[in-house]
Amino acid sequence: MIFRFQAPSISEALQLARAEIGPDCVVVEVTRDQGSALVAVEGELPRHGAGGASAAQWSGGAATALAPPPRQLRALSPAAEPTCPLERQLRLRGLRPGRVEALLRGLLPNRDPAWRMAQLERRLALLVPSAEATSTPRTLALVGPTGAGKTTTIAKLAAEAKLDRGLEVGFVTIDLFRVAAVDQLQAYANLLDAPLETASNPQELVQALRRLRGCQQVFVDTAGQSPLDDARLSELAAFFSASPEVEAALVLPATAQHSQLEVALERFSACPLASLIVSKLDESVSAGDLVELLAQAPVPLRWVTTGQRVPEDIEDARPRPLARWILNGRLA
Ligand SMILES: Nc1nc2c(ncn2[C@@H]2O[C@H](COP(=O)(O)OP(=O)(O)OP(=O)(O)O)[C@@H](O)[C@H]2O)c(=O)[nH]1
Ligand SMILES: [Mg+2]
Incomplete structure (x- = not known):
């Protein structure tokens, strides 16, 4: 029932x-x-009690x-076919009719397509807050649903910190549920000649971070969690309570549905979220769900990842490229 x-x-x-x-x-x-x-x-x-409860x-x-x-509630009143190409383009990208209308309000009477496009990009950029200018926190933990791309993204960020900025990096993993998870991060640590610590409880994380105090940048990998698993989310939150200097970034796959993204955002707020990372932008065929989520997210978007290659496929979340992705499916 x-x-x-x-x-x-x-x-x-x-x-x-x-x-x-x-x-x-x-x-x-x-x-x-x-x-x-x-x-x-x-x-x-x-x-x-004795009688039991009735549905009434x-x-x-x-x-x-x-x-x-109530799946069938959706298509009660099909929206009218869009007539303007810009409106059609936004609708094809999965943006909701109300959102499209708000984004285009007052733009269409202007006959200059370059002006219209620039205004639209500006509005899209305002809609999706990004944290492009902020620096990477010294100790950053990536949290998120299973398979979202946490470990791969950590490898990309660490490679950028070490190879481009010349920083000493270190890793901690608290993902000890799967043997392969430690091996995966160890392989990246070996490539970067960087130390890797493991921690199975909050106290061990405190000790591991102490051992890595010589590193300028520390990345903490966490196990994938179902946002609906209260017990494991509380366990995860306890790591952050014991080590308040660790900042959390939530990794959200762009391929997930709006309701899944929304649940993840709300439930992972049990951790001290400072920013969001959208992964798998390259696999996403629609922008609408993501736009709605990011428009209401309490923390800004910091990075987007665009493929499986380490370290290449990651970019700062910059407003204009994001606006272009929303419009055309390409960041450039
Ligand atoms: N297409 C695409 N694949 C990605 C991207 N980021 C990660 N992946 C792939 O997604 C899969 C899962 O990546 P992981 O980094 O292991 O994900 P995770 O969140 O650490 O997974 P768990 O630790 O099991 O929760 C791998 O096959 C990655 O190569 C991305 O930006 N685009
Ligand atoms: Mg992982």
Whole structure:
């Protein structure tokens, strides 16, 4: 049976769902609606007291038993076909009709295409805050969902710090869940002739960072986490509490759907997030979901990664190239 929970934030709605249906309920859909979060979960009604709860009793409270998840709600009123090429281009890039309208408002009557394009780029750049001018924090940990590109991105950043800026770099990994994870980072550490420490708990991280105090730049690799796994997220957050000098950057794959990105952003905020990294920009076929997420993100975008090659495929998140990517799918 599917139940739906509404709360001001996704984590509160998830908490409610787990409290009411049970910790094993399966999340099937997460959406936002006018400032509140909706979470649909699949599970069975737990029995309360002798009689047990009926679906009718539940529907009066926070939980509402639903027929199948409301996927069909979407295409109730198909949007009119865009007539202007710029509007068509933005819609083809996956931007939502309301967003396209806001971006183009007042631009179309002007007949100078170069002026229109420059204005649009400016508006897009304002929409997606980036942190291009800030320097890399001395101790940076990358967090994010499984397979987002954390380890590869650390290797790119470390190579840039060492080879381009001549800094002494060091690595710590707290990803000890998979043997291969340590090997992966060790291979990059060997290539850069840099020390690698491992830490299996917050206290070991404190000690590892102390051993790397001679390094000018330290990168901390973390294990991929499901944003829905509360216990592992709390464990991860504890590493940051013990070592407050470590800054966190959340790696979000551009290929993920808006709801997945939104959940990740909200749930990984348990760590002291200072910036975002969007990975796999090269594999993303649409810009709309990412634009909506970045427009409302509480921290700026710092880097984007554009392929698997180490160290080449990473760039600072600069407003104009990003605007071009939103428009054309290319940063240049
Ligand atoms: N196309 C593309 N692939 C990428 C990019 N960044 C990383 N990858 C690939 O994504 C895969 C996962 O990368 P990892 O760096 O191991 O990801 P991770 O987040 O460390 O993974 P876990 O530690 O398992 O959570 C690898 O095959 C990488 O080569 C990118 O910018 N573009
Ligand atoms: Mg990894």
